[in-house]
Amino acid sequence: MLVTLEGLDGSGKTTVWEGLQDRYPEATFTREPTDDSWYGEAVYRSIADGDADPLAELFLYTADHAAHLSRVVEPALERGDLVISDRYSDSRFAYQGATLEAWSDDAGERALEDPLEYVVDVHEPISIVPELTIYLDLDPETAAERAGTTNKFERAEYLASVQENYERLLEREPDRFVRVDANDTPEAVLEGVVTALEGALETK
């Protein structure tokens, strides 16, 4: 079963992902962007470039996703593992959807009518939809504060448009997403996530 953790920068995904490793020692834990491939390295170069081309950046992230799927996710699912990924396709839908929304304002004829839908469509033939996605819900100001504004995405204004996109995704697929309040203590957030995960494992 493929389970993904999503939310704004600083919402606590990595803290939860690390906490889950003690609870589910047999599971495969992975992340996007990948941190052990040249595809992931290319993505991190793009993140560090405040002037990166937004469309090129989308396809760098998507290339990293394709390699992540074929090298890590699919083999683990074929073994029957529980796979838990810290970020996955929804991050692209929400983040690159927001970046491309801003880009479209000045793109003239190249403007995308609905950037989020465009990014979803790019993934449709190549990706695997998670069975459960846990959304750690936190307001953009607290998220930016917790994240410490270390990269170009971690600004409250940008995160507000990312949050709007996440809300659209939750509305589209209410059965796949479970919302967990990320304002709680780290321990309470982890318990909320474990409860959601146990529920999904039971109905499997």
Ligand SMILES: Nc1ncnc2c1ncn2[C@@H]1O[C@H](COP(=O)(O)OP(=O)(O)OP(=O)(O)O)[C@@H](O)[C@H]1O
């Ligand atoms: N529930 C919580 N309450 C308060 N602080 C938290 C909570 N969870 C995590 N933090 C703190 O917030 C910061 C960001 O947490 P974390 O790295 O887990 O977030 P993230 O969602 O993975 O961020 P990013 O997407 O930027 O990697 C860390 O300093 C972490 O200790």
Ligand SMILES: Cc1cn([C@H]2C[C@H](O)[C@@H](COP(=O)(O)O)O2)c(=O)[nH]c1=O
């Ligand atoms: C997978 C993915 C990530 N991002 C952004 C979100 C973060 O600001 C950075 C790095 O992620 P991390 O979890 O903080 O290490 O990349 C993105 O814009 N699109 C994506 O698909």
